[in-house]
Amino acid sequence: MNKVYYFSGTGNTYWSAKKLAERIGDAALVSISREIKQPGIHVEADAAVFLFPAYAYGMPTMVRRFLERAEIRAGYLAALVSYGTSPGGALAEAHRVLGRKKLTLNYAGRIPAVENYIPIFGAQNAELRTRRLALQTAATEQAAAAIVSRANNRVLTFQPFASFVSALFRAAHPGMNRLFRVTAACNACGLCARICPAGAITMTPERPVFQKRCEQCQACLNFCPRSAINFGRLRADAERYHHPEVAAGELFSVLREE
Numbered sequence: 022m023n024k025v026y027y028f029s030g031t032g033n034t035y036w037s038a039k040k041l042a043e044r045i046g047d048a049a050l051v052s053i054s055r056e057i058k059q060p061g062i063h064v065e066a067d068a069a070v071f072l073f074p075a076y077a078y079g080m081p082t083m084v085r086r087f088l089e090r091a092e093i094r095a096g097y098l099a100a101l102v103s104y105g106t107s108p109g110g111a112l113a114e115a116h117r118v119l120g121r122k123k124l125t126l127n128y129a130g131r132i133p134a135v136e137n138y139i140p141i142f143g144a145q146n147a148e149l150r151t152r153r154l155a156l157q158t159a160a161t162e163q164a165a166a167a168i169v170s171r172a173n174n175r176v177l178t179f180q181p182f183a184s185f186v187s188a189l190f191r192a193a194h195p196g197m198n199r200l201f202r203v204t205a206a207c208n209a210c211g212l213c214a215r216i217c218p219a220g221a222i223t224m225t226p227e228r229p230v231f232q233k234r235c236e237q238c239q240a241c242l243n244f245c246p247r248s249a250i251n252f253g254r255l256r257a258d259a260e261r262y263h264h265p266e267v268a269a270g271e272l273f274s275v276l277r278e279e
């Protein structure tokens with residue numbers, strides 16, 4: 022049995038993980054945000070594949086913690102990063118974390134996708150999105166073929182600038198929940214709380230409240246049906262993004278079911 026572990030905010034990584042699991046066959050799709058809640062994390066598989074988005078040139082904090090805590094027994098290990106412009110040292114970070122556990126990452130791959138950090142970079146225009154979605158499809162297919170054939174490659178591990186940026190982000194993001202603002206358009210539907218992979222949103226009868234354990238995944242802000250969540254200087258009328266083939270219901274039902 023193969024296992025495909027994913028962390029995803031706006032669906033890009035989830036989409037690739039799902040396609041990859043279908044393509045490599047005999048594979049279970051496992052949500053890292055659900056699995057990390059278990060008291061002991063046991064990864065046992067013929068091939069274990071970890072998919073995650075690049076966050077500030079590194080891995081999401083939850084994915085890093087997951088790899089650090091997991092007891093991993095697999096004949097073949099692969100890590101794939103989805104990214105908007107440059108994944109920086111995200112794969113090198115995975116390689117280092119696994120290396121400290123005396124595990125070797127057999128294959129590391131990059132999956133270009135649409136940028137989702139819209140409060141910082143804004144939404145990509147329709148033409149660029151179409152191009153990035155096509156690149157994502159091709160790269161996912163290429164990664165699946167590599168994993169099916171049990172390909173091996175090497176990761177460039179010396180990336181000091183990327184490591185520095187990633188460490189800064191890890192230190193800063195636990196306080197960034199204070200930058201969320203909820204507008205009067207919110208009708209307290211609770212979708213943001215259900216979709217949050219970090220369980221960082223609690224609902225009062227009137228509105229969501231953001232907790233410190235926010236990973237900055239952008240799911241709440243991009244999936245809110247009323248565009249009622251703003252962050253920093255993001256304007257209420259700014260365009261939102263999530264993967265066009267991943268509906269909110271699919272993401273949170275996956276989180277609840279597994």
Ligand SMILES: Cc1cc2nc3c(=O)[nH]c(=O)nc-3n(C[C@H](O)[C@H](O)[C@H](O)COP(=O)(O)O)c2cc1C
Nearest residue numbers: 029030031032033034075077078104105106107137
């Ligand atoms: C907090 C944060 C930091 C990000 N940092 C990077 C980055 O350093 N490099 C990059 O290319 N994309 C970066 N992105 C973009 C995402 O990696 C990219 O859009 C990814 O495909 C999102 O995956 P998801 O839809 O599964 O959440 C960042 C996004 C977020 C939310």
Ligand code: SF4
Nearest residue numbers: 207208210211213245
């Ligand atoms: S998803 Fe949007 S409308 Fe629904 S509770 Fe959250 S902020 Fe309010």
Ligand code: SF4
Nearest residue numbers: 217235236238239241
């Ligand atoms: S609060 Fe929003 S941005 Fe933070 S982890 Fe939850 S869904 Fe993601």
